[in-house]
Amino acid sequence: MRTVRTIRELREALRPARAGTIGFVPTMGALHEGHLSLVRAARRANDTVVLSIFVNPTQFTEAADLEAYPRDQARDLRLAEEAGVDVVFAPDAEEMYPAGFATVVSVGGSITETLEAEGRGRGHFDGMATVVAKLLLAVLPDKAYFGAKDAQQAVVVRRLVADLNIPVAIDVCETSREADGLARSSRNVRLGPDERRRAAAIPQALRLVERLAREGETRPAELRTAASRILRENGIEEEYLAFVDPDTLERVPAVDRPTLVAVAARVGGVRLIDNVRLAQGEADR
């Protein structure tokens, strides 16, 4: 495995790889089983696997969150190598945003005005879209892999890739979960033992929604009430719990169609997100 720090070195390292296919897993480091499952998916389908590690300052809208974001690059590099990564791209902020940098990629419309935009501000998506565009264009992979946990991110990435004609296929892989159902996230390490135990109420709430919807409940308000109760009983502060169209992210009036149920909540000081997709009505379409 080779580790490169500049775009120039990255392009040099990938030149021979262009004869085959390149799979790319962008990350902010703090690698966990979720990232490694993306690496394995990339490994299965491509000749060369690139992983990037960059804690992108421009997508953090809270300085404290950026500060607290876990960083352990020695461990990340070891895990990446074990998982079969060929090239790690780990630039510093100066390489990604040199003096004079002035460009923003901004995805507008319903998909960036809702959910995470409410909690983190629209600026989060400008920062994320800009860095994803930069990373995709630095690597120029055939396929890039994203986790389904960040459902809105995946929708925004698909949109910007289509809109800017970036020549890459986007593969969104199933959320990787702990034994108790908690979605794997780099932020989970910041949970204390009691918080960690209570955090499992988030996937429990989503599973309850899934079961009630399967049993015929289509009213978002009823489903939300049931889910919110579980969160509240576990001392989890709900930020949003929304029933939205999986493509436009607009609120659905009834769960009689494919619906993304997306939740953001704070457990102690840690903000977590998760989601489940309900396939209701899909066969009818």
Place this chain on the structure above:
Amino acid sequence: MRTVRTIRELREALRPARAGTIGFVPTMGALHEGHLSLVRAARRANDTVVLSIFVNPTQFTEAADLEAYPRDQARDLRLAEEAGVDVVFAPDAEEMYPAGFATVVSVGGSITETLEAEGRGRGHFDGMATVVAKLLLAVLPDKAYFGAKDAQQAVVVRRLVADLNIPVAIDVCETSREADGLARSSRNVRLGPDERRRAAAIPQALRLVERLAREGETRPAELRTAASRILRENGIEEEYLAFVDPDTLERVPAVDRPTLVAVAARVGGVRLIDNVRLAQGEADR
């Protein structure tokens, strides 16, 4: 020569060309000798030459200007073929901006807040940067060719290409001029005979600035006064006549350093731009 209308067809057409180098000349059609000189530069340096024709609605801030922009695609295709273009990409607006399109590439800072931004609004550069990013990523050329007449456009394109890591070299070619010095522009055909004659005062004013600066005048105000007089005497309405740094486009306090002299003016109902670069002090740097 092959003409394609969709990005899919374009990529298909260029697949075999990727073994060699691809030169790209983006245009809004209404081809003239200026465009053809770019095609010849691309032809000399590349195995395959691609030319795009797309009157991009999002970079026009005046509906009347978009409406009046000259269009004659049959003639454009003939001229392109004669000049040695291999592939013409001529999409319609629906292909470039399909339903749901939501992404803007925005270059901020001094380079998009001055000169053309004053007359046309910052939105002009968002529209231009977005379509240039899309075209570069649809074609993925080795080199793209732009004319020096649109000096600010070239600065913005260089910025966005560097900032987004778009893998293309930008070649800015000397402004092509008529016998009387008027910079070639698709808008020139809209000048009446008297206006066409008077429009030559624009390059005359720039040449006067060049001569006075060569003779030692370094004060922008003095140089501007001399140039403005020529424009006024020819009934040309000056929009700006600015002495700026060629990279940052910030006003220079004195022409004792490399300086871009940029002018925008209206001759009758037609808005024209031109510029000259003064190399003063370049040897001292």
